[in-house]
Amino acid sequence: MSNRPLASAGRAVPLLRAGLIAGIVVAAALYPLVAVTGIGAKATAHAVEQKTNILKTALPAETSYVYAPDGKTVLTMFYEEYRQYTKIENMSPNIQQAIVAAEDNRFYQHHGVDPKGVARAFVSNARSGGVSQGASTLTMQYVRMALRDSATTPREVQEATQQTSLRKVKEMRMALDIEKHLSKDQILERYLNSAYFGHRAYGIYAASQIFFSKTPATLTPVEAATLAGLVKSPSEYDPITSDQKDATGRRNYVLANMARLGYLSPDAAAAAKGQPIRLKLTTPPNDCAAIDGGHRSWGFYCDYLKNWWSAQPAFGENRLERMDKLRRGGYRIVLALDPKTQAAAEKNVGAKDNTGSPFANGIVVAEPGTGRIKAMAVNRTYSLDLADNPNSSNPEAGPKVKANYPNTVAPLLGGGSLPGYQAGSTFKMFPMLAALNAGMPLSTAYDSPYTYKSAVYDGWAPSNASGAMTGRQTMWSGFGKSVNTYFIQLEEKIGADAGVRLAEQLGLRWRTDVDKEQASPAKAKKWGAFTLGVSDATPLEMANAYAAIAADGRYCEAIPVNAIMNRDGTPATYSTAGGVQREIAKPRCRQVVNADAARAATDAARCPTGDTPAKGSCGGWSTADSVRGTVGRPVAGKTGTTDSTRSAWFVGYTPELAAASFIADPDNPFNAVGDGQSQIPVNAVAQTLRDALKGQPTRQFTPPSDQIVG
The missing domain is CATH 1.10.3810.10 (Biosynthetic peptidoglycan transglycosylase-like)
Structure with missing residues (x-):
């Protein structure tokens, strides 16, 4: 129991x-x-x-x-x-x-x-x-x-x-x-x-x-x-x-x-x-440094895409959110880059200076009427590996800072945080265009002495580059010869701030403290040196600004894409202030100056290139008279150099394309390019336009009206 x-x-x-x-x-x-x-x-x-x-x-x-x-x-x-x-x-x-x-x-x-x-x-x-x-x-x-x-x-x-x-x-x-x-x-x-x-x-x-x-x-x-x-x-x-x-x-x-x-x-x-595990490994590319397959030089363009994307409010409230969308959103992005134009740009930049030069020679090509960037090239290798780069030659940078050649991922061509380079006399376009848009004719003439003392700019006395520029000048001859004292007088007439504000409407941004101060409403009226290009600018900005002139004054925001598709195959859109949905990849354009003023500016801008304007006289000689013969079709543009030729520029355009090229030392702005290399950007633009447009029909610029000729 x-x-x-x-x-x-x-x-x-x-x-x-x-x-x-x-x-x-x-x-x-x-x-x-x-x-x-x-x-x-x-x-x-x-x-x-x-x-x-x-x-x-x-x-x-x-x-x-x-x-x-x-x-x-x-x-x-x-x-x-x-x-x-x-x-x-x-x-x-x-x-x-x-x-x-x-x-x-x-x-x-x-x-x-x-x-x-x-x-x-x-x-x-x-x-x-x-x-x-x-x-x-x-x-x-x-x-x-x-x-x-x-x-x-x-x-x-x-x-x-x-x-x-x-x-x-x-x-x-x-x-x-x-x-x-x-x-x-x-x-x-x-x-x-x-x-x-x-x-x-x-x-x-x-x-x-x-x-x-x-x-x-x-x-x-x-x-x-x-x-x-x-x-x-x-x-x-x-x-x-x-x-x-x-x-x-x-x-x-x-x-x-x-x-x-x-x-x-x-x-x-x-x-x-009973079978062994047989692997066939693939490493998927990620980010711009992974571009290869014969397109490694496109890394600079890809980097511009990233910087552009991070600035688009349609993708988020701030840069962090926007980049998160790029890396997680499943988008299909088709670049606006044109392979033929890109190949021409790479060839004609690379031929001027090799990747081992401290001087960066770069070019950007924009499409008038759309703002789409067709090419970006610079004599650098797009790479994160800076181990073999020399130390910077700029004393202010310190001995342990690596220079940006031959390898770099720095946005040397624009679209990032770098301020750019002093653009010299390419800025003369802005006061001239502002004057034309205000109703002043191309025939506006001033006696242009070698040195001009300005009463408006508190006794400032700029000089011309040579005595051959003295005498009575019009917009045609003044622009063709790049006569400083002519443009100071023109700027006095319309107000320096008019040129500053117009440059802003054409996409220029001021990034240095000095430029921001000078461009402020309180000081812009007295910024006489603005027309001489003392401000920094990027080739991306300058190519797109001049593209607006080629498009009869219609400015289009610079854009690196032909299409952006959501993961479901629909176009990515943004909402306008009026609530209308628009595709992010579509051009965003607005009329900045009237078409006749833009056509008149183009007529004057044919003088620097050795081309013949439709209406006036260039005055016998120009600063880049080889360009017309190289391009082989109607072309306009402007040269630019800075004090001691620390940088040199040329911006040129046809009705189809606008290109801006520069040469400078991004690591040390005091390392002067010198007069002997100032022709490099001129040739880079002329040869790139020639090669990119080869086989295309020749288009003519639309002449300005007799009224604006004067």
């Missing part, structure tokens, strides 16, 4: 265990609702519901692709997580089956939370005294990944990943709800596009590319099982860096499960297990 209770108790243990498991199974199904209610916070339940609604439509971060102008050739990508979203119908059934076999055998039986899995994990963990087995279904794992991907603050990231009971409760609740709104195929598609496989491969497309250099549609059972096995622990089962023993073991586990679930025959699974 005394032994019976003990015997009864012994027989009761299995029943007790069975009862506990049954209770756990029931509790598992009810736990999300009960626990949330028990926690009691209606706000918590509301937050879960809100998150669930977000996850129903949320898509993971996706790689943005940059294409050549053909819209087909991929030049580079931008990503934090290398991923290309792939529809499930474009995935091999092998990978769909392998991921179920690897992560959730009962995926097609449960409704988001698997009671049997919870019970099994509870028993296993109780026996081991720790966490030896989890109970997360594919749906729950997808919820966790989606919460992480949709997080916008550090706190949200922490909440999505922290190991707490509350997080698990929310995860289970959301999984149950998600399964009411998404089909199993939709959940599987999202899971396979979200999962991390190691080596910066996010999603099955990236994993297929990086490990096997193929698309998900062509994955074999062996390849699919290898990739599916990585999700549990990408580093532990990594077949690239390990001896593949663990990776092979994990793969074979997945293959065995595929056979057990009926996805593979026992013989096929056995044959697959």
Whole structure:
């Protein structure tokens, strides 16, 4: 009798265990609702519901692709997580089956939370005294990944990943709800596009590319099982860096499960297990320094794209948000660069000075009427590797600062934070254009002595470059010979601030403290030296400003793209002040000066190039009279040099293209280029325009009216 209770108790243990498991199974199904209610916070339940609604439509971060102008050739990508979203119908059934076999055998039986899995994990963990087995279904794992991907603050990231009971409760609740709104195929598609496989491969497309250099549609059972096995622990089962023993073991586990679930025959699974893991690795390019394939020099253009993108309000409130969009938004970006024009620019810049010169010789080519930048080239190699660069020759930079040659990623051509270079007499265009737009005729004449003392500018007395510039000048001859004292008098007449404000309307920005102060409303009227080009400017700004003159006074913002498509294939748009949706990649243009004034400025600007104006006389000689013969078609433009020829410029244009070239030492502005090299930008522009336009019909400039000629 005394032994019976003990015997009864012994027989009761299995029943007790069975009862506990049954209770756990029931509790598992009810736990999300009960626990949330028990926690009691209606706000918590509301937050879960809100998150669930977000996850129903949320898509993971996706790689943005940059294409050549053909819209087909991929030049580079931008990503934090290398991923290309792939529809499930474009995935091999092998990978769909392998991921179920690897992560959730009962995926097609449960409704988001698997009671049997919870019970099994509870028993296993109780026996081991720790966490030896989890109970997360594919749906729950997808919820966790989606919460992480949709997080916008550090706190949200922490909440999505922290190991707490509350997080698990929310995860289970959301999984149950998600399964009411998404089909199993939709959940599987999202899971396979979200999962991390190691080596910066996010999603099955990236994993297929990086490990096997193929698309998900062509994955074999062996390849699919290898990739599916990585999700549990990408580093532990990594077949690239390990001896593949663990990776092979994990793969074979997945293959065995595929056979057990009926996805593979026992013989096929056995044959697959006997195969070695054969990788065919691909390293996807990322950012501008990764551009190659014969297009490495396009890195400077790519860098301009990045800087332009970071300044577009359509992509976010600040630079950080905008760059995040670029790296996560899945855009398809087609560059506006023209390969023929780019090749011409590279050839004609590279021929003037090699990459090992401290003097940077660069050129930018813009398209009048659209603002699209067709070429950017400089005698530098676009590279992050500065190890072999010499130390800067600028004493102010310090001995440990590397110069920017032969390698650099500095925005030497514009579009970034660098102020540019003093542009010299190319700035004479701005007061002349302002005067013409105000109604002054091209025939406006002044006696131009060698030195002129200005009463307006407090006795300032600038001089001409030579005595041959003295005498009575008009806009034609004054511009053609670059007569300083003529333009000081013209500037006095219209006000220096008129030229400053017009330059701003044509896209110029003041970046140095000195330029900002001089251009301020309080001082612009007295900035007499403005017309002599004492301000810094970039070739990007100057090419696009002169392009507006070629386009009859219609200024278009500089833009590096022909098209920007969202991940769904629709054009990326922005909302105007009036609420109208416009494509971001479309030209944004406005009339800055009247067409007749622009045509008159072009007529005067034909004089510096050795071309013949339609209406007036150039006065016998010009500063760049070889340009017309080199280009072989109507051309206008202006030379520019600074004191001691520390920099030299030429900006030239035809009706089709406008180009600005400079030569200067970006590391040391006191390192003078010298008169002997001042012809380099002239030749670079003339030869680039010639080569870029070869084979195209010759277009003529529209002459100005007789009224503005005077």
